[in-house]
Amino acid sequence: MGEEVNFGGASPPNNRGHRLATVAGGTSRRRRRSKRQMATQMLLRHATVISMTGSDPSTADVLVEDGTITRVAAEIRAPGDARVVELEGKYLLPGLIDAHCHITISGGLIADELSLDPRTRILRAAHNAAMTLRAGITTIRDTCGLDDSDILLRDAIHAGILTGPRIIACGRMITMTGGHGWFYGQEVDGADAVRRAVRERVKARADWVKFMASGGFGEEGEQPAASQLDLDELTAGVREARKAGRRTCAHAHGAASIKHALQAGIDTIEHASFLDQEAIDLLRNRGAFIVPTFSIYHKMREAGPGLHLLPYLVELVNRSWDAKVASFIEAYRAGIPIAAGSDNGSPVAPHPDIATELELFVGFGLSPYEALRTATTNAARLLDLGDTIGTIEPGKRADMVALSQDPLRDIAAVRMVSTVVQNGRCYEPGMTGAAQDASSVAV
Numbered sequence: 001m002g003e004e005v006n007f008g009g010a011s012p013p014n015n016r017g018h019r020l021a022t023v024a025g026g027t028s029r030r031r032r033r034s035k036r037q038m039a040t041q042m043l044l045r046h047a048t049v050i051s052m053t054g055s056d057p058s059t060a061d062v063l064v065e066d067g068t069i070t071r072v073a074a075e076i077r078a079p080g081d082a083r084v085v086e087l088e089g090k091y092l093l094p095g096l097i098d099a100h101c102h103i104t105i106s107g108g109l110i111a112d113e114l115s116l117d118p119r120t121r122i123l124r125a126a127h128n129a130a131m132t133l134r135a136g137i138t139t140i141r142d143t144c145g146l147d148d149s150d151i152l153l154r155d156a157i158h159a160g161i162l163t164g165p166r167i168i169a170c171g172r173m174i175t176m177t178g179g180h181g182w183f184y185g186q187e188v189d190g191a192d193a194v195r196r197a198v199r200e201r202v203k204a205r206a207d208w209v210k211f212m213a214s215g216g217f218g219e220e221g222e223q224p225a226a227s228q229l230d231l232d233e234l235t236a237g238v239r240e241a242r243k244a245g246r247r248t249c250a251h252a253h254g255a256a257s258i259k260h261a262l263q264a265g266i267d268t269i270e271h272a273s274f275l276d277q278e279a280i281d282l283l284r285n286r287g288a289f290i291v292p293t294f295s296i297y298h299k300m301r302e303a304g305p306g307l308h309l310l311p312y313l314v315e316l317v318n319r320s321w322d323a324k325v326a327s328f329i330e331a332y333r334a335g336i337p338i339a340a341g342s343d344n345g346s347p348v349a350p351h352p353d354i355a356t357e358l359e360l361f362v363g364f365g366l367s368p369y370e371a372l373r374t375a376t377t378n379a380a381r382l383l384d385l386g387d388t389i390g391t392i393e394p395g396k397r398a399d400m401v402a403l404s405q406d407p408l409r410d411i412a413a414v415r416m417v418s419t420v421v422q423n424g425r426c427y428e429p430g431m432t433g434a435a436q437d438a439s440s441v442a443v
């Protein structure tokens with residue numbers, strides 16, 4: 001029997017694959033096991049498969065065995081006890097990846113989120129995770145979880161006691177005293193202190209380590225482009241993280257902070273708002289990714305000053321927008337790898353939504369296919385999971401999303417999710433209706 005799980009229901013304890021060590025090399029082991037034991041099989045039939053491997057979309061069947069894609073071909077005969085999922089008229093994509101979001105906050109003002117009882121926050125986080133999966137987002141990187149509860153949530157989903165995407169968790173991020181996000185991060189100063197903080201992150205079982213290399217769009221008077229953690233601090237932090245096999249990301253808006261981060265060996269630059277030629281050259285030489293997170297700034301501009309945003313913040317975002325767009329277009333033309341990140345959870349950006357980011361990319365000149373790459377193959381490579389997720393082909397984990405319209409014709413189709421498959425489990429239509437965002441849930 002295939003597995004069908006309702007959102008919100010208890011899941012069977014076989015949700016594997018969030019840990020890099022678990023994911024890497026796990027496929028052949030599972031395939032061997034499946035030959036000895038009865039394999040769990042599922043056949044997805046008659047979808048237009050947009051595999052993201054570079055081959056043209058075509059109508060095909062996809063066979064899944066024990067959570068792994070084993071065949072993609074026209075008209076596969078359903079094995080005897082396979083569950084068959086009919087997807088005629090649907091467009092089947094690899095599961096979407098949000099490379100930058102915050103699952104433990106829900107889109108309210110940070111001050112309000114921080115004032116919540118942590119128990120409430122974690123309930124909301126579980127709700128956010130379920131909603132995220134429902135939107136076809138099968139993997140996220142949480143780039144700063146309050147109280148490290150993104151790490152707890154990762155493990156609960158991995159154990160199968162909660163429904164949600166595969167979570168790559170940073171836990172709390174590392175910032176300088178009074179630096180961006182100091183009220184929810186770990187404040188440290190000097191290379192030794194950064195080193196110790198990284199060791200604490202590793203001890204807390206974070207998958208990645210996040211550093212604040214610049215100011216941001218937060219407190220009044222803050223300068224987004226100003227450098228924060230210094231080169232020696234970032235260098236010490238990255239070295240320590242690497243020793244423990246952890247990858248690193250840096251929040252960096254200004255060119256100087258971006259260069260510091262890259263010189264320190266950071267793997268991904270978050271926001272990357274104000275690039276200069278030297279920063280672009282350095283990005284190219286280091287093979288680093290940028291995760292621009294346009295959608296959060298777009299939503300701040302749309303919301304305007306009001307209940308959730310103070311006028312200074314909206315004014316600052318408006319003032320920065322054109323330069324940020326121009327930087328992005330330069331980086332795109334220079335071939336810098338780009339991954340989609342929503343920054344959801346931040347003020348005015350409740351979960352889930354990766355569609356706005358992809359729509360903005362298309363508005364800036366990417367083709368719908370290129371935009372989809374930022375949330376599939378590129379994001380998978382960013383996460384060092386390129387061998388495991390990001391395409392529909394034999395050997396990959398069965399993370400897929402079926403859409404009711406063609407996203408290559410109109411990228412907005414990524415909002416029209418009908419069926420989600422994650423790790424071989426199928427989340428059927430009928431569970432995709434509107435639901436509250438957690439910021440409005442009064443628990």
Ligand SMILES: [Zn+2]
Pocket residue numbers: 100101102143343346
């Ligand atoms: Zn963020």
